[in-house]
Amino acid sequence: MSSTLSSTLPVLVDPPVDHHDVVAWLASLDGPTWIELSGIDDQRCRVITTLLHGNEPSGLLALHRWLAERPRPQTRLAVLVANVEAALASPVLTRRIAPAGRDLNRCFRPPWADASGVLAQAIARDIVARCPECVIDVHNTSGDGPAFAVATHRDPHVEALASHFCDRLIVTDFRLGSLMELPFTHPFPPGCPVFTLECGGAMQPASVEVAIEAYRQLAEWQDVTGLEADPALEVLVHPLRVELAPGASLDYARTPQPGMDVTLWSRIDACNQGVTMPNVCLGWLGRRGLTTLQARDARGEDRIRQLLCERGGGLYPRHPLRLFMATTHVEIARSDCLFYAVPADEAHGVTDF
Template identity: 40%
Template sequence: MDIDFSEINYLKDPAWQDLHADYEQFLLSMTGPTVIDVSGKDQQKCRVFTTLLHGNEPSGIIAMHRYLTEVLPEDKPTTNLRFIICSVEAAASKPLFSQRFIKGGIDINRCFGRDCSFECQDVGQTGYCQRASLIEQAIREVTPEMVIDLHNSSSSGPTFAVSSVVTTETLSLASLFCQTLILSDLNMGSIMEQNFDCPFITIECGGCQDEQAHEIAFSGISQVAQCGNIGYIHQEKPVEVIYRPLRLQLKPEIKLSYAQHDEGYSGVTLKDNIECFNFGSAHQDDMIGWIDGNGLDNLQLIDKSGKNVLDQYFYARENQLVCLHNLRLFKATTNKNTAINDCLFYVVKLSSPEI
């Protein structure tokens, strides 16, 4: 697929004809990343939502389209709103919302704040960094008072927020979507790591095929659009803060399988019900999978300093992969492509954080 990475489209106060009959037709009507501006009561302020950085995470665009067609005609937002729809080509690939990024491409949410020209030029992928720069520019040009990046997990799981800081504003915004905020200091080249001089949170709305995830995204957008002051939102329920997750990853060229029992596969085999850990804890000495003769050398868990700290979280019991401590897992998935190209899951120790 030929992509014009220099293109970004702008649409202001769209009419119903622009939005089409449903979100799928609306998606297919776009020729590339699209910015939708909505005029609010206070036009001196702007709140920004980004969505579809990954083409297989539809809750954001579903919720955004519903807000624009159902709520906006009856109720003008408190401030201007800007919706930025990013990886349109990946989302529109058949079947819709099945591709994280197009074949031969790379994850754009690893391209922010980086000069990828040298790193990517040999494989013709510099365009993704160019697009990331355009998206970043589209955020900065409105000097937003907040940014929310809407995502889905590949598999079912509870909604949670992620931020690089914990403040009154980030906790307040998170409370409109969920009751858990993860403080992350990982450096992956994500949009959330960039400094926009305003509160920024990522919302993992839940599983990409879960209707409840779409509903959470819609409810959150609607509440953010109407709240008077994002720094003083009344929180009906407290938001739990979880500190500094790490990403469990396969080392390059290691094979991944899923099974109910040990089948003797090479590489790493995770239990086929690994997603269940998204809803609770993995306890000390719990077995979550199997490893071949290379043992823990199949895996890596890299901390902020670049050190592999895998043996501080897991150990090998014969050929089993076992939890060394009580752990909390996030975004565990049986989607093999996501697990191989991104990570098996995020993990934190269930102990007092080092602040």
Template identity: 25%
Template sequence: MESTQLTLRILHAVPDALLSAESDQLDDLLGGPTLIHLDGSESEDRLFVSTLLHGNEDTGWLAIRALLTKYAVRKTAYKLPRSLSIFIGNVAAARLRLRRFDGQPDYNRVWPGSKDVDSAESRLMRKVVDEMAQYRLFASVDIHNNTGINPHYVCLTWLDDSFFYLATLFSRTAVYFQQPPGTQAAAFSARCPAVAIECGKPGSPGSVDHALQYLEDCLHLRTFPTHPFPKRDIDLFHTVATVRIDEHTSFGFGSDPCALNFDPALDQLNFRELPPGSVFGSVNGDGQTGLMVTDENGRDVTERYFALHGKQLITRRPLMPAMLTRDTRVIRQDCLCYLMERMTLEGI
């Protein structure tokens, strides 16, 4: 499915049916991507929250639904402690519980700053950014799930004390990234503290409650502290490379007859510091790794990180993977994982 036209729906009230709707019902109820503005009772500085940029990641919607239910005076009237704007993204893919449709741009790769400037999806995100430019923003939060086993953590694109304070309200584990471009967090970072929160797998115990409590904390936080952020309060990692599988390379998990085979428990390596020589998988065939690893500047750095030892695919240097997944469709649509290094805040 490839969109040729997308209309941004803007609402100033919550339709009654949304308070009992599952994510796969939102397309019928909203008719497409929707931005909802709700005025708060105390602060004009507005919290912007986005959810379902990936249609199979429903923790954000379930947390927002619970938040709206809590603060509803009537189903269309809210007594929020801070003004709130909610962007509900790829409801068409959410109908089928898909990250995105094949042939459809990723809703978290087409925000201003992306190389994609011509698609209907990129035009839609520019409209969202232009609409939010009319408001004074306190912070921006983009809510996500993972398809592999990961801890709850937070992503940020700016190294600034207010960003660190916003991040550690959710988790002391934080990832600084510059790639991929075109993310919601990057698009809003120039306007306000902005983060993306990663809430584990959809349906994992505690994920909705954690996201809900974080939104509550953001709504009730009056200002960010003015004193320097205590650097010991954050475990910061830097995404240094993206690992993809060559489109012509077959792959699997276990004993499948593929060119590239990974351990079925591969995603348990997420956020584990791996020494050189760690086994990542095995290869069959022409002696190629089948991987394509690119750094933040898009350069091929595959040989810096991986090598073949016989038929074993091993690491060449210390590294820590994140977002490893066994979901073959997500791997083809996005990547196998990201590689990270620990980052110090000295001098920042």
């Protein structure tokens, strides 16, 4: 069934879930598709996007399960299932980007000449056309770990919403072309909170529960602007992206690998929880040492030596750190980053680098 709302991408309004198997249901969609649920108040709309990365399925799994409950939201609720092509590429639900495509969550800024850029433009137009009260972009982390939210600036509305889904909010000043940056380039309603919800690792059952709770609460709340933030929410600001230097080699193992510039501990994603102390070995460096890593801030300054150090060939935090998005996937680490980090400040719950 098509919606009367003007939309660039296909729309299904109040669709039945005809497939018990989520992959069969995904394959029945005509590419990127809006799943739109009628609300008690249809003049207002809230937006959730999911599956921008084909290997981050928790938002999709939660949506499939939640739709079977036949929910009736307080407002119109529009859910975008975005990167269907990447998700269906064999082996299913394992490929971050579509074949011959780009990372869709880096395409919400120019250039838009290729298929990924065209799709990002279409998504942006459709979100703006809905005049949303809020926009939540649902993802999985690239390694195992707890759920957290990411925003582009401090905003009490974002903090209030995020604190109902997770215990930590990351405020980043990096501009990478992600969906949550759209309010900087498009006419969004004033005060509309936009943020990313990282539900945890793709293989963690708890990640689906985080996502389904986001659907339920966003559907059930009568007013998203009157929510109060949980005072226990931890806010970390201005994280650094730890990346490989150009041309550096990488592996994951329990011991240093011969010929590798960087060998990260094979379970470094365990550091996504809590504080990582300076005595924790994150991995090992080759003969070129720290020159094979970089941690540039939003101004382009390399801060790697303020963040990490080498001791006896091992890679260690220079001081207590909170790590997140630490991955054990070599290709993701090479193409994106190894992890993000901020200095820990448990006394205040807010850290600024």
